[in-house]
Amino acid sequence: MTPPTAANSRGATDTTGAPFRGVIPALVTPFREDGSLCATGLANLTHRMLDAGCTGTVWPGSLGEGQTLSFDERAEGWRTIAAASEGAGARGGNAFATISAASTREAVRQVEKAAELGMRGCMILPPYVHKGAWREYRAHFEAMLSAAALPMMLYNNPAAYIVDVSAEQVFDLAEKHANLVAVKDSTGDARKLTALVAGSRGRARKVGALVGLDDCAVEGARMGCAGWIAGLANALPEESVRLFTLAQSHDAADIAACDALYAWFLPLLRLDTVPDFVQLIKLVMAEAQTGDERVRAPRLPVDGVERARALEIIRRALSTRPRG
Numbered sequence: 355m356t357p358p359t360a361a362n363s364r365g366a367t368d369t370t371g372a373p374f375r376g377v378i379p380a381l382v383t384p385f386r387e388d389g390s391l392c393a394t395g396l397a398n399l400t401h402r403m404l405d406a407g408c409t410g411t412v413w414p415g416s417l418g419e420g421q422t423l424s425f426d427e428r429a430e431g432w433r434t435i436a437a438a439s440e441g442a443g444a445r446g447g448n449a450f451a452t453i454s455a456a457s458t459r460e461a462v463r464q465v466e467k468a469a470e471l472g473m474r475g476c477m478i479l480p481p482y483v484h485k486g487a488w489r490e491y492r493a494h495f496e497a498m499l500s501a502a503a504l505p506m507m508l509y510n511n512p513a514a515y516i517v518d519v520s521a522e523q524v525f526d527l528a529e530k531h532a533n534l535v536a537v538k539d540s541t542g543d544a545r546k547l548t549a550l551v552a553g554s555r556g557r558a559r560k561v562g563a564l565v566g567l568d569d570c571a572v573e574g575a576r577m578g579c580a581g582w583i584a585g586l587a588n589a590l591p592e593e594s595v596r597l598f599t600l601a602q603s604h605d606a607a608d609i610a611a612c613d614a615l616y617a618w619f620l621p622l623l624r625l626d627t628v629p630d631f632v633q634l635i636k637l638v639m640a641e642a643q644t645g646d647e648r649v650r651a652p653r654l655p656v657d658g659v660e661r662a663r664a665l666e667i668i669r670r671a672l673s674t675r676p677r678g
C-alpha cells in the first residue's frame with residue numbers, strides 16, 4: 355500500500371506546535387546490571403527511534419523514570435541524546451529535555467543545563483508533589499519559560515501531577531511567552547484536545563496539541579493534533595510512526611489500513627495507561643528483543659498474575675505482528 359502523502363494528510367502544511375510534531379517517543383532509561391545509567395543503550399535507543407521515522411525524542415519523563423535520576427545523570431543522558439540525534443547512525447531528529455523538579459529553582463537549573471548541552475526544546479512539568487493555587491503553578495511555568503529561549507511544550511497530566519491546566523490558561527501563558535508552542539495532554543479527555551486544537555486556530559500565536567496517552571493516538575491525530583508523545587514506540591517504533599501517519603490521512607484506503615493496524619496495536623497501547631506502565635513497556639521491549647526489563651528501585655519488574663496476563667497480551671500481539 356502506498357504510504358500516506360502530504361497531499362492526503364490532515365494539516366499537511368500546518369506547522370503549529372513545531373518543533374513538537376509527529377511521533378516523539380518518551381524514551382525509557384536503559385540501566386546496566388549495577389543499576390547505573392547506560393549511556394550506550396540510550397544512544398542506541400535514540401538511533402533506533404529516529405531511523406524508524408520518529409521526528410525526535412524526549413527524556414526523561416515518568417516513563418524514563420526521571421524522578422529517580424540525579425542532576426548529573428540527566429545531564430549525561432541529555433548530552434548522549436543530543437549527540438545521537440545528530441550522529442551519522444541516525445537520520446537526525448530533535449532532542450528534547452523533560453524538565454521535572456519539586457522546586458522552581460531546580461527546574462530552572464535543568465532548563466539552563468539542557469540549553470547549554472544543545473537540546474532542541476523542553477517539555478516542562480508542574481512541580482512534583484506541590485498542591486497549590488494556579489498563581490503558584492503559573493509562576494513555576496513562567497520561570498522555566500524565561501530560563502532559556504528554547505521552544506517548550508507544557509505537560510498536562512492531572513492524574514499524576516495534581517494540577518489540571520486549562521486551554522485558556524495555556525493560551526494566556528503563550529501570549530506572554532512566545533516559546534510556549536505546544537501542550538502534551540494526558541487527561542484522556544477528548545474535550546481537552548478539542549479545546550486546545552479548536553481554540554488555537556483563531557489565535558495569532560498558536561499552540562499545538564500532542565496526544566500523551568498511547569490509546570488516544572488515532573483519535574488525537576484525526577482531531578488535528580500535531581503529534582504523539584509515544585510510549586510503546588520504544589518497543590515498536592515503525593508501527594507507531596505508521597499508525598499516526600495513517601491516522602492523519604483523509605484517504606479512504608489509509609483510513610481502512612489505520613483501523614486494521616489500530617485493532618492489532620490497541621491491546622499493547624493500553625499498557626501505557628496503567629500504574630505499572632514503565633515495567634510493562636520495558637517487558638514489551640524485552641519480548642520484542644529491543645531492550646530489557648531493568649528498572650530502578652523502588653520499581654521492580656512485574657510478576658505473578660499481572661506478568662502472566664501481560665505476557666499473554668504481548669506474545670499474542672507479537673505473534674500476529676503486521677509485516678511490511
